[in-house]
Amino acid sequence: MKVFKLVLFFVFALSYSQNQPNDCVNAVTICGNGNFSSNSSGIGTIQEVSGCSGFEHNSIWLKINIVQGGTLGFDLIPNDPNINVDYDFWVYGPNRPCNALGSPIRCATTNPAAAGLSSNSTGMYGSTVLTTTGPGANGNGYVRWLTVTAGQSYYIAIDRPVGDGGFTIQWTGTAMAGTGAFPTPPLVNSIPNYITCSSTPNIGLFDLNTRRALLNSDLVNNTISFHTTLANAVDNVAPLPNIYANSSNPQTIYTRVTNNVSGCFTTGTFNLVVSTLPTATTTTSASTICQGNSASFTVTGTPNATIEYNINGGATQTAILDTSGTFSLTSNLSTTTTFNLTKVLVLDALGNTICSSVLTESDTITVLPLPTANISGSSTICSNTSTTITFWGTSNSIVTYTVNGGSNQTITLDSSGNATLNTGNLTTTSTYSLVSVSSATTPVCTQLISDSAVVTVIPQPTASISGTTTICSGNSATISFTGTPNAIVTYTVNGGVNQTITLDTVGNASLSTGNISSSEVYNLLQVSTQTIPSCSQTLSGTATISVLPLATASISGSSTICYNTSTTITFTGTPDAIITYTVNGGSNQTIALDSTGNATLNTGNLTSNTTYSLVSVGSATIPVCTQSISGSATVTVNPILMASVSTTSSYVCQGSNVVFTFSGTPLATVSYTNNSNPQIIVLDSSGVGLLTINSPVSSSTINLLSVSDSNCSKSLSQSVTVTIYPLPVVVTPSPMTMCSNGSSNQAIFNLPLNDSAITNGASGLTVTYYNSQADADAETNAITPSNT
Numbered sequence: 129m130k131v132f133k134l135v136l137f138f139v140f141a142l143s144y145s146q147n148q149p150n151d152c153v154n155a156v157t158i159c160g161n162g163n164f165s166s167n168s169s170g171i172g173t174i175q176e177v178s179g180c181s182g183f184e185h186n187s188i189w190l191k192i193n194i195v196q197g198g199t200l201g202f203d204l205i206p207n208d209p210n211i212n213v214d215y216d217f218w219v220y221g222p223n224r225p226c227n228a229l230g231s232p233i234r235c236a237t238t239n240p241a242a243a244g245l246s247s248n249s250t251g252m253y254g255s256t257v258l259t260t261t262g263p264g265a266n267g268n269g270y271v272r273w274l275t276v277t278a279g280q281s282y283y284i285a286i287d288r289p290v291g292d293g294g295f296t297i298q299w300t301g302t303a304m305a306g307t308g309a310f311p312t313p314p315l316v317n318s319i320p321n322y323i324t325c326s327s328t329p330n331i332g333l334f335d336l337n338t339r340r341a342l343l344n345s346d347l348v349n350n351t352i353s354f355h356t357t358l359a360n361a362v363d364n365v366a367p368l369p370n371i372y373a374n375s376s377n378p379q380t381i382y383t384r385v386t387n388n389v390s391g392c393f394t395t396g397t398f399n400l401v402v403s404t405l406p407t408a409t410t411t412t413s414a415s416t417i418c419q420g421n422s423a424s425f426t427v428t429g430t431p432n433a434t435i436e437y438n439i440n441g442g443a444t445q446t447a448i449l450d451t452s453g454t455f456s457l458t459s460n461l462s463t464t465t466t467f468n469l470t471k472v473l474v475l476d477a478l479g480n481t482i483c484s485s486v487l488t489e490s491d492t493i494t495v496l497p498l499p500t501a502n503i504s505g506s507s508t509i510c511s512n513t514s515t516t517i518t519f520w521g522t523s524n525s526i527v528t529y530t531v532n533g534g535s536n537q538t539i540t541l542d543s544s545g546n547a548t549l550n551t552g553n554l555t556t557t558s559t560y561s562l563v564s565v566s567s568a569t570t571p572v573c574t575q576l577i578s579d580s581a582v583v584t585v586i587p588q589p590t591a592s593i594s595g596t597t598t599i600c601s602g603n604s605a606t607i608s609f610t611g612t613p614n615a616i617v618t619y620t621v622n623g624g625v626n627q628t629i630t631l632d633t634v635g636n637a638s639l640s641t642g643n644i645s646s647s648e649v650y651n652l653l654q655v656s657t658q659t660i661p662s663c664s665q666t667l668s669g670t671a672t673i674s675v676l677p678l679a680t681a682s683i684s685g686s687s688t689i690c691y692n693t694s695t696t697i698t699f700t701g702t703p704d705a706i707i708t709y710t711v712n713g714g715s716n717q718t719i720a721l722d723s724t725g726n727a728t729l730n731t732g733n734l735t736s737n738t739t740y741s742l743v744s745v746g747s748a749t750i751p752v753c754t755q756s757i758s759g760s761a762t763v764t765v766n767p768i769l770m771a772s773v774s775t776t777s778s779y780v781c782q783g784s785n786v787v788f789t790f791s792g793t794p795l796a797t798v799s800y801t802n803n804s805n806p807q808i809i810v811l812d813s814s815g816v817g818l819l820t821i822n823s824p825v826s827s828s829t830i831n832l833l834s835v836s837d838s839n840c841s842k843s844l845s846q847s848v849t850v851t852i853y854p855l856p857v858v859v860t861p862s863p864m865t866m867c868s869n870g871s872s873n874q875a876i877f878n879l880p881l882n883d884s885a886i887t888n889g890a891s892g893l894t895v896t897y898y899n900s901q902a903d904a905d906a907e908t909n910a911i912t913p914s915n916t
Contacts, residue, residue: 169276
């Protein structure tokens with residue numbers, strides 16, 4: 129879709145027809161795709177339109193020449209969308225002259241407000257078959273588009289009966305495809321100002337013919353004219369001659385390029401400028417600068433003039449002064465620089481010299497070298513000592529530096545370019561960093577610098593001692609040293625000669641005292657680093673090893689005692705010590721000595737030899753000091769005294785002897801009573817003693833009282849009684865007669881049938897039968913069973 133703005137009065141360099149376009153004869157020829165603006169006013173010299181019950185109020189006439197066939201329509205869109213703004217149009221043709229237009233073939237006079245339309249646009253399109261619409265409330269403002277053929281021409285009258293403002297035409301249809309339905313207007317190139325030099329201020333002669341080929345190179349098919357006003361150019365009246373003297377400076381010239389075949393034209397403009405003989409002078413932004421700083425050489429003179437110059441006598445260079453007549457060359461300079469201005473020229477658009485002036489202007493900017501500075505003095509020192517930092521560089525310059533990145537500080541180099549700084553006593557590593565150096569010149573030249581000197585401070589070594597303790601004599605202890613890793617610690621033992629020990633990489637060292645028997649005092653004297661330089665400091669600190677003597681103990685109480693009696697074991701030694709001992713090698717037992725170093729132990733009743741052996745003795749101190757000891761006390765226990773009495777029978781017959789047998793400890797004396805009569809008997813070497821009582825007439829009771837030897841005695845309580853029975857009275861029984869069984873002279877006798885006869889009925893008697901007197905006396909070979 130192609131869009132065109134159509135304007136009543138033309139103020140832009142676009143495509144137009146001739147003269148005022150209010151009448152058909154002055155219609156604007158549409159010579160290509162472009163934009164047109166219009167504030168149409170008036171009806172021209174005659175009222176020309178007819179049809180659709182309308183007439184001209186504020187009109188503009190367009191002419192279109194068709195170069196490509198097809199359908200052709202348009203949308204006429206008022207710039208003001210107010211529904212009360214009303215545009216009408218009439219289309220005449222094809223190929224009708226202005227004096228014989230005839231009736232319009234399309235017309236639209238609908239009032240959009242009266243018709244109740246939503247838009248005040250009007251035009252031609254393919255969505256209707258109507259060729260007229262209107263007037264007033266009739267229609268929708270659109271008629272059917274045209275079918276055009278190449279070579280045809282049409283006139284379009286556009287009128288605005290109501291409202292203000294211009295409009296836009298958007299061309300539509302197949303004829304607008306590609307290059308469009310209309311011829312292309314001639315080209316007008318934009319050209320620069322036409323400048324000439326003159327000795328008469330603001331007045332000069334110009335050859336306008338030299339501009340034609342610049343505006344359009346096709347001078348065969350196009351005619352180019354020059355005018356003093358746009359109206360003259362549009363109307364193609366009052367063209368200027370080729371040689372022309374300007375009337376103002378600058379002066380705008382209006383050009384018209386007209387195609388000799390299509391009649392289409394295009395306008396343009398350029399300026400005539402009269403320049404006096406050019407001048408130029410040079411200045412500098414500063415006469416002296418610091419190396420690397422920016423400075424400017426500024427040339428002022430004839431606006432738009434070209435200058436020629438060189439730097440330090442080098443190759444010629446050119447520059448153009450701006451519209452205010454100024455040119456500046458700004459650069460960071462490293463050496464003293466001279467700007468030589470040699471010529472100023474005015475050139476035309478083709479670069480040809482119009483006029484020029486030879487110059488001998490020059491300006492110099494003196495460049496001061498930047499000051500320099502260096503720093504040295506990196507070293508290693510001990511804490512709380514000082515060193516010297518050295519600065520050197522440009523004489524009399526001021527050096528800015530920092531210490532450990534702190535605030536800026538300054539130091540001034542002397543006339544030989546040197547300065548020293550005493551650091552003062554340092555306790556931490558310090559970095560002296562250069563920041564900048566400034567010259568003593570005018571201007572002051574400063575440059576940033578980076579360098580540093582590092583004073584590494586070795587911290588004062590430290591060391592401490594620990595290990596104060598109390599030990600037992602003959603034991604060892606450990607003395608611990610802690611402090612600066614790898615430091616060497618000097619110490620004494622009991623104020624003796626100096627000794628040293630080296631701390632490990634984590635700052636520790638330990639020293640065994642060895643087994644000692646007396647107290648020792650370890651005193652710190654000094655600690656030193658193994659660095660370069662070596663740093664040391666005097667120390668104080670003590671570790672005391674207190675040695676406790678070992679406890680002692682002895683045992684006594686060896687003795688001989690009677691069986692099952694007790695005795696006392698005596699322990700002596702270090703007061704309050706704890707003695708460990710065993711009894712007969714058994715488990716350990718303890719006994720505590722009293723504050724005088726004594727203790728006694730009652731053995732309790734013993735029945736066997738018992739040895740009390742010392743094992744160890746421990747002190748009552750902290751720590752407990754213990755040592756193994758030997759010593760023993762043996763309690764010998766005499767064998768137990770023994771004695772007993774026995775008899776072969778506790779009953780004997782009257783008239784028989786009674787024998788009591790004493791047995792026991794050999795050679796012991798046994799005290800006893802015989803039926804309450806005290807008596808003694810001494811056992812023989814086999815421990816036997818016999819007491820025979822011949823034919824006692826009554827029972828005998830032996831009561832043991834005691835048994836003794838030369839050392840010990842023992843009470844006894846045994847009692848043995850022998851009862852004397854009178855002899856039984858025996859009655860001889862009558863003979864027993866039994867019948868034989870007939871085969872032998874033997875028979876079976878029931879002998880017990882004679883028991884009661886023999887005992888005469890006495891109770892408590894037992895009758896035993898024998899075959900002979902001898903057997904009966906010996907109580908052997910008794911007849912069994914007794915009834916045989």
